[in-house]
Amino acid sequence: MLSTTDAATSVVFRAVNHRRSYSKVSALAPTRAELLPLVAAAARVADHGALRPWRLLELRGDARERLGAAFVAASACEGSDALKLAAKPLRAPLLIAVVASRRASFKVTDWEQDAAAAGVAHLLSLLLDDAGWCAMWRTGPLVRTGPVRVLHGLGDNEELLGWLYVGGIPEDSKPGVRLSIDPEEFLGVL
């Protein structure tokens, strides 16, 4: 077991501490081949019953435009507001939709399965960051609307948890402002 000092300098500790979200990204994106090992590693998340209650979808190129059109169809927007909404998915070259796919189980409730699916998204964000990519998990008010569901081909057992917006580090990127917490406040004792 690592001492507290060694743990604080471990590769994993540093990767977690270094991770940040990027609201602006460059046009570079990982290829599918580059993504696959990261997805495999993210699947190591704690998963009650090993149900794998999740799936991911890559949205590149015009798939992002179709998502923009689904946002517009789901909203009451028109004119310039509709144009702005339609452009939202174009903020990154790659969006990874995170789908919670609840499996039939007497033992594992839906919320436990959703926790595993969310864990995959968090791990994948971390792995992307560690691999030198930018990622930001985004949702928005239209994530669970009919047109967006239809576009992603969701089944009755599925819910969208949002998208990881993924791209390269922009040249003008500034260090992110990260607020630290006081762990004493968050770690109680029963």
Ligand SMILES: Cc1cc2nc3c(=O)[nH]c(=O)nc-3n(C[C@H](O)[C@H](O)[C@H](O)COP(=O)(O)O)c2cc1C
């Ligand atoms: C489920 C989920 C949905 C989110 N949706 C949005 C969003 O729609 N828009 C947004 O600005 N941030 C959203 N965030 C927060 C960002 O992903 C990010 O965590 C936040 O900007 C703080 O940056 P940091 O990750 O570098 O600390 C979401 C986070 C989670 C976990």
